[in-house]
Amino acid sequence: MTRTIAVIGSGLIGRAWTVVFARAGCSVRLWDAVPEVRAGVMAQLAETCRISGDDPAALDHVTVCDTLEQALDGVEWVQENGPERLEVKRDLYARMDAIAAPGTILATSSSALVASSFSGDLAGRARILVAHPVNPPHVVPVVELCPSPDTDPDVMDRAEALMRDVAQVPVRMTREIDGFVLNRLQAVVLAEALSMIEEGIVTPQGLDDTICHGLGRRWTLMGPMATINLNAPGGVIDYLQRYGPTMARLADDAARGEAFTPEAAHIVAAAMPDPLQVPALSQQRDRRLAALSRHLTQDNQNTPTKDL
Amino acid sequence: MTRTIAVIGSGLIGRAWTVVFARAGCSVRLWDAVPEVRAGVMAQLAETCRISGDDPAALDHVTVCDTLEQALDGVEWVQENGPERLEVKRDLYARMDAIAAPGTILATSSSALVASSFSGDLAGRARILVAHPVNPPHVVPVVELCPSPDTDPDVMDRAEALMRDVAQVPVRMTREIDGFVLNRLQAVVLAEALSMIEEGIVTPQGLDDTICHGLGRRWTLMGPMATINLNAPGGVIDYLQRYGPTMARLADDAARGEAFTPEAAHIVAAAMPDPLQVPALSQQRDRRLAALSRHLTQDNQNTPTKDL
Numbered sequence: 011m012t013r014t015i016a017v018i019g020s021g022l023i024g025r026a027w028t029v030v031f032a033r034a035g036c037s038v039r040l041w042d043a044v045p046e047v048r049a050g051v052m053a054q055l056a057e058t059c060r061i062s063g064d065d066p067a068a069l070d071h072v073t074v075c076d077t078l079e080q081a082l083d084g085v086e087w088v089q090e091n092g093p094e095r096l097e098v099k100r101d102l103y104a105r106m107d108a109i110a111a112p113g114t115i116l117a118t119s120s121s122a123l124v125a126s127s128f129s130g131d132l133a134g135r136a137r138i139l140v141a142h143p144v145n146p147p148h149v150v151p152v153v154e155l156c157p158s159p160d161t162d163p164d165v166m167d168r169a170e171a172l173m174r175d176v177a178q179v180p181v182r183m184t185r186e187i188d189g190f191v192l193n194r195l196q197a198v199v200l201a202e203a204l205s206m207i208e209e210g211i212v213t214p215q216g217l218d219d220t221i222c223h224g225l226g227r228r229w230t231l232m233g234p235m236a237t238i239n240l241n242a243p244g245g246v247i248d249y250l251q252r253y254g255p256t257m258a259r260l261a262d263d264a265a266r267g268e269a270f271t272p273e274a275a276h277i278v279a280a281a282m283p284d285p286l287q288v289p290a291l292s293q294q295r296d297r298r299l300a301a302l303s304r305h306l307t308q309d310n311q312n313t314p315t316k317d318l
Numbered sequence: 319m320t321r322t323i324a325v326i327g328s329g330l331i332g333r334a335w336t337v338v339f340a341r342a343g344c345s346v347r348l349w350d351a352v353p354e355v356r357a358g359v360m361a362q363l364a365e366t367c368r369i370s371g372d373d374p375a376a377l378d379h380v381t382v383c384d385t386l387e388q389a390l391d392g393v394e395w396v397q398e399n400g401p402e403r404l405e406v407k408r409d410l411y412a413r414m415d416a417i418a419a420p421g422t423i424l425a426t427s428s429s430a431l432v433a434s435s436f437s438g439d440l441a442g443r444a445r446i447l448v449a450h451p452v453n454p455p456h457v458v459p460v461v462e463l464c465p466s467p468d469t470d471p472d473v474m475d476r477a478e479a480l481m482r483d484v485a486q487v488p489v490r491m492t493r494e495i496d497g498f499v500l501n502r503l504q505a506v507v508l509a510e511a512l513s514m515i516e517e518g519i520v521t522p523q524g525l526d527d528t529i530c531h532g533l534g535r536r537w538t539l540m541g542p543m544a545t546i547n548l549n550a551p552g553g554v555i556d557y558l559q560r561y562g563p564t565m566a567r568l569a570d571d572a573a574r575g576e577a578f579t580p581e582a583a584h585i586v587a588a589a590m591p592d593p594l595q596v597p598a599l600s601q602q603r604d605r606r607l608a609a610l611s612r613h614l615t616q617d618n619q620n621t622p623t624k625d626l
Contacts, residue, residue: 233526
């Protein structure tokens with residue numbers, strides 16, 4: 011049976027989600043509030059596929075809808091990618107909860123808002139959750155699934171199963187927390203990085219090299235926990251006995267929010283390409299992320315043990 | 319002219335360094351304090367090459383020496399990989415400083431000790447620095463170059479040039495700091511990760527998935543600064559204006575050293591493979607890191623702009 015999915019909002023994230031669902035064989039109903047955006051979206055989707063190397067034939071499964079009602083008709087899942095403003099989410103979820111059939115799950119791509127901030131008063135609050143991707147999800151597979159206190163555990167089960175079925179990697183959280191998991195980890199790295207850069211200990215390029223030619227390579231293959239598990243002969247317990255006190259001392263000494271200064275921002279900006287290059291560099295990033303994803307998929311097939 | 323390098327200590331790190339220098343065409347003089355270790359090291363080096371896919375013909379450039387004096391004779395660089403104990407380093411550097419010709423640079427792979435802790439009293443303290451790799455350096459190219467207050471800037475220049483010549487990626491620090499750059503970044507990630515795991519917000523597997531199928535992929539291609547530079551239309555200044563306050567709030571709320579608890583360690587350990595599998599999994603990691611390195615090298619050749 012073909013699954014039918016609605017994608018609401020067709021900006022960068024919405025288009026990437028459309029590719030994720032369509033290439034997995036889902037029938038996708040795409041809607042954007044702006045008619046001009048809807049008119050141009052199929053051409054943009056073809057361009058998204060061109061950059062990532064996805065087969066544009068997948069787009070045959072995509073229908074651009076003229077109304078929200080059409081888009082939500084008979085779908086099992088709604089992936090919403092609207093503006094990150096609370097009043098917009100409140101209005102949109104009230105409308106979608108009134109329109110969608112009872113079995114339809116409503117998921118937001120929001121990185122900034124927890125679901126309870128807009129779902130708490132709705133009759134269908136048990137079917138609403140956050141499904142937060144990394145931009146753009148068609149070349150980076152992780153999806154944070156974060157319930158509100160009202161989200162039904164069965165909805166979480168269905169969310170997790172759907173994400174696996176469309177070849178994403180779901181990370182199921184047990185409760186709401188500011189920043190979810192991913193941005194909490196990013197925030198501590200950015201704080202410590204900006205602090206060392208502003209203090210002149212290392213250049214922005216040196217900082218980036220430390221991660222991209224160092225720690226980032228291991229983390230791409232196995233994540234921080236599996237990484238330390240292999241950094242001591244007796245595994246993670248052995249590692250934390252040997253190095254835990256040192257790591258704790260470094261964490262105690264680390265920078266916090268005060269590291270986000272205009273001075274640090276300007277030092278980093280001076281080391282970066284002209285902001286006019288951001289669109290071209292983003293396309294290059296997406297092409298490279300797609301190539302990395304293909305490499306890792308192939309490499310996983312050559313790797314007998316699941317744990318790496 | 320063939321460069322001649324001494325590698326002192328032939329454990330995992332010393333053997334990996336030997337492969338780095340030998341495959342770059344350097345003549346390598348290898349010495350270990352333990353005669354039985356010296357006797358077995360060429361067979362171990364062949365095995366290292368087998369796992370990483372390096373051509374074992376490179377090992378023709380390696381000579382196992384019987385004495386420290388032989389190893390240091392006429393070399394331009396000493397890469398020392400002895401035990402991470404201060405009294406051992408003090409004795410070893412006093413010996414090496416007395417033996418080595420004046421132009422020879424002495425570099426330690428130490429991750430835990432800054433150079434000034436053992437170099438300060440030596441006549442040759444200006445030629446001593448830390449060159450801290452990620453384990454194992456033949457498949458992960460970053461090397462943190464950290465001077466003591468006495469290290470000559472010209473020595474740092476030569477260190478940086480040598481590391482580039484042997485295809486490593488040097489990160490030049492301006493002064494000593496506890497943990498250098500890499501482990502300071504690792505420490506904040508581990509603290510926040512262990513805290514979320516112990517609080518039950520996410521499983522160890524979910525935490526690892528968040529990085530290895532998410533943030534880690536971007537960081538492998540470009541590092542944290544270049545990553546945020548592409549996460550807002552106007553580049554990094556725009557990013558930090560939009561998201562800096564949120565990131566600062568998350569960093570203020572992040573866990574510190576108190577997150578390194580036995581309870582967290584046991585939750586993580588329960589999710590990991592049996593510690594008896596650590597050696598086999600480490601081999602698998604090294605094979606995968608080598609494959610990733612080859613992929614990234616090839617991909618860089620396909621990428622016109624240096625900045626990505």
